[in-house]
Amino acid sequence: MIDENDKSATIRMFHVHKNYGSKQALININLDVSKNEFLFITGPSGAGKSTLLKLLYLGEPVSEGQILIDGMNLSRISRKRIPLLRRKLGIIFQDYKLIPTRTVFDNVALVLEAMGKKRQFIQKKVNSVLRMVGMEKRFNAMPQSLSGGEQQRIAVARAVIGMPKIILADEPTGSLDTESASAVFDLLKEFHTRGATLLVATHDQELIRKTGRKAIYLKEGRQTK
Amino acid sequence: MILYFKRAFQDIRTNRFLNAVTIIIMSLSVLIVSTLLLFFLNTNDYMNSWKKGIKIIAYLKPDIEETNIVDIKNKIHVLYGVAEAKFMSKEEAMGRLREQMKRQSSLLDGLKENPLPDAFEIRLTEQFPNSERIENLAVQIESFPEIDDVEYGRKWIGRFVKLFDLFRLTGYAMSSIFFMAAVFIVANTIRLVIYSRREEIEIMRLVGATDQFIKTPFYIEAVIQGALGGIIGLAALFAAYMYISTNVEYGLSFDLLNVRFLSLRLSGTIILCSMFVGWLGCFIALRQFLKE
Numbered sequence: 242m243i244d245e246n247d248k249s250a251t252i253r254m255f256h257v258h259k260n261y262g263s264k265q266a267l268i269n270i271n272l273d274v275s276k277n278e279f280l281f282i283t284g285p286s287g288a289g290k291s292t293l294l295k296l297l298y299l300g301e302p303v304s305e306g307q308i309l310i311d312g313m314n315l316s317r318i319s320r321k322r323i324p325l326l327r328r329k330l331g332i333i334f335q336d337y338k339l340i341p342t343r344t345v346f347d348n349v350a351l352v353l354e355a356m357g358k359k360r361q362f363i364q365k366k367v368n369s370v371l372r373m374v375g376m377e378k379r380f381n382a383m384p385q386s387l388s389g390g391e392q393q394r395i396a397v398a399r400a401v402i403g404m405p406k407i408i409l410a411d412e413p414t415g416s417l418d419t420e421s422a423s424a425v426f427d428l429l430k431e432f433h434t435r436g437a438t439l440l441v442a443t444h445d446q447e448l449i450r451k452t453g454r455k456a457i458y459l460k461e462g463r464q465t466k
Numbered sequence: 467m468i469l470y471f472k473r474a475f476q477d478i479r480t481n482r483f484l485n486a487v488t489i490i491i492m493s494l495s496v497l498i499v500s501t502l503l504l505f506f507l508n509t510n511d512y513m514n515s516w517k518k519g520i521k522i523i524a525y526l527k528p529d530i531e532e533t534n535i536v537d538i539k540n541k542i543h544v545l546y547g548v549a550e551a552k553f554m555s556k557e558e559a560m561g562r563l564r565e566q567m568k569r570q571s572s573l574l575d576g577l578k579e580n581p582l583p584d585a586f587e588i589r590l591t592e593q594f595p596n597s598e599r600i601e602n603l604a605v606q607i608e609s610f611p612e613i614d615d616v617e618y619g620r621k622w623i624g625r626f627v628k629l630f631d632l633f634r635l636t637g638y639a640m641s642s643i644f645f646m647a648a649v650f651i652v653a654n655t656i657r658l659v660i661y662s663r664r665e666e667i668e669i670m671r672l673v674g675a676t677d678q679f680i681k682t683p684f685y686i687e688a689v690i691q692g693a694l695g696g697i698i699g700l701a702a703l704f705a706a707y708m709y710i711s712t713n714v715e716y717g718l719s720f721d722l723l724n725v726r727f728l729s730l731r732l733s734g735t736i737i738l739c740s741m742f743v744g745w746l747g748c749f750i751a752l753r754q755f756l757k758e
């Protein structure tokens with residue numbers, strides 16, 4: 242059915258359905274995302290954008306169909322290898338998902354600690370990534386003491402610090418003013434030019450028009466164009 | 467590894483109350499179990515020294531030829547469980563009796579003839595004592611034609627040994643109950659800690675942390691709890707032991723000096739066991755958490 246050796250696509254979704262109980266959140270999604278593509282997923286609120294990304298990082302299991310990421314079949318991946326999949330992905334969550342009891346530094350460092358990197362390396366790398374998102378001065382702050390936009394920038398820093406092959410961003414500029422939004426976007430674009438594949442969910446049509454990138458449109462769980 | 471320890475200590479700090487309660491309960495368990503252990507160790511010492519003192523006295527029939535005595539002695543000596551058989555002539559026995567009676571010994575002067583029989587005093591090997599075996603041995607000796615009668619602390623040996631065994635059984639039962647209670651309590655603490663941090667754990671998983679990365683600090687935390695519980699419990703017991711042995715010794719005449727504390731090796735083993743309890747509790751808690 243699916244050609245697992247087709248390396249030109251890093252993400253393949255094949256007749257994917259997702260139901261939450263009786264609620265159909267995604268209906269028959271077919272999608273090929275090739276390496277180094279920059280793709281938007283858009284649509285109104287409740288269309289299923291976040292759900293689609295969730296399926297990709299196994300935040301939820303698919304109800305039907307198959308998903309391949311970088312050669313891994315998500316419906317056949319063992320529990321033990323899920324961390325390996327997630328390390329290939331840099332995820333920016335719509336609700337940030339920062340750990341409230343840890344400092345900004347620890348939140349960002351976590352990714353590298355989980356990879357087993359050396360302390361000195363982590364120290365340097367976290368500092369440089371925080372500088373990229375303009376948060377280097379707040380490294381010792383707790384997430385709750387930050388504004389929504391600042392938390393979002395930390396979320397971006399955490400997503401990119403592990404040099405992921407694929408970046409999944411869910412409304413990455415949702416709570417940022419135009420200026421910091423474009424700063425974050427420039428950062429994402431930079432990772433794109435470095436070779437990462439980008440999948441960005443947003444309802445911001447303006448942003449898509451400005452960047453002139455490809456977009457798929459979801460409505461009530463269906464792919465419309 | 468340093469990182470894991472750092473996280474474990476962070477955790478202990480944020481869940482101070484929960485950790486304190488767990489450590490206190492673990493120390494209490496250790497205190498109770500090691501008190502029992504101390505008690506058994508010392509009663510065992512007493513039992514042993516008392517067992518060494520157990521003797522069987524075999525009285526000879528009158529008119530046994532002196533030349534036979536060596537034969538009888540050899541016959542007794544080869545029996546299983548006999549450490550030494552000492553001949554005690556009736557004159558010797560009389561001498562002892564006089565010594566024991568001291569002032570009243572003049573009463574004995576009126577005897578025309580020594581009424582005491584010749585006897586063998588039989589000491590048993592150390593590991594031997596056991597009421598049934600002593601009885602068997604006594605019966606065997608009694609069956610020798612030259613032996614008239616055999617005497618030993620028939621009834622109370624049996625009773626004492628049985629009582630001691632009962633104590634020991636109760637001790638085992640209580641120790642295992644406290645062991646299970648401690649495991650259960652640690653498991654519950656860790657479960658509560660996991661529950662209070664479920665959001666954090668979920669996030670860690672989402673950014674690619676392995677189960678092992680998430681679980682290790684919990685194990686470290688539990689083992690630290692176990693170690694602290696063990697050390698505190700033993701320290702409390704030691705303090706109580708010092709207090710009792712310095713204060714009571716003067717009041718009572720019999721020698722409490724002979725009461726010894728748990729050896730260093732045994733104390734170490736207790737602490738290791740306590741750490742194992744922590745580990746096991748954590749294992750149980752995490753196994754459930756993995757199933758989610």
Ligand SMILES: Nc1ncnc2c1ncn2[C@@H]1O[C@H](COP(=O)(O)OP(=O)(O)OP(=O)(O)O)[C@@H](O)[C@H]1O
Pocket residue numbers: 261264265266284285286287288289290291292293335444
């Ligand atoms: N865990 C869940 N349980 C039940 N229903 C859910 C769950 N998550 C999402 N849904 C439903 O699935 C549909 C798609 O939700 P999703 O979050 O993917 O929308 P979205 O496109 O990301 O919307 P938004 O732009 O508001 O973020 C919605 O109708 C939502 O109510």
Ligand SMILES: [Mg+2]
Pocket residue numbers: 290291292335411
């Ligand atoms: Mg969403």
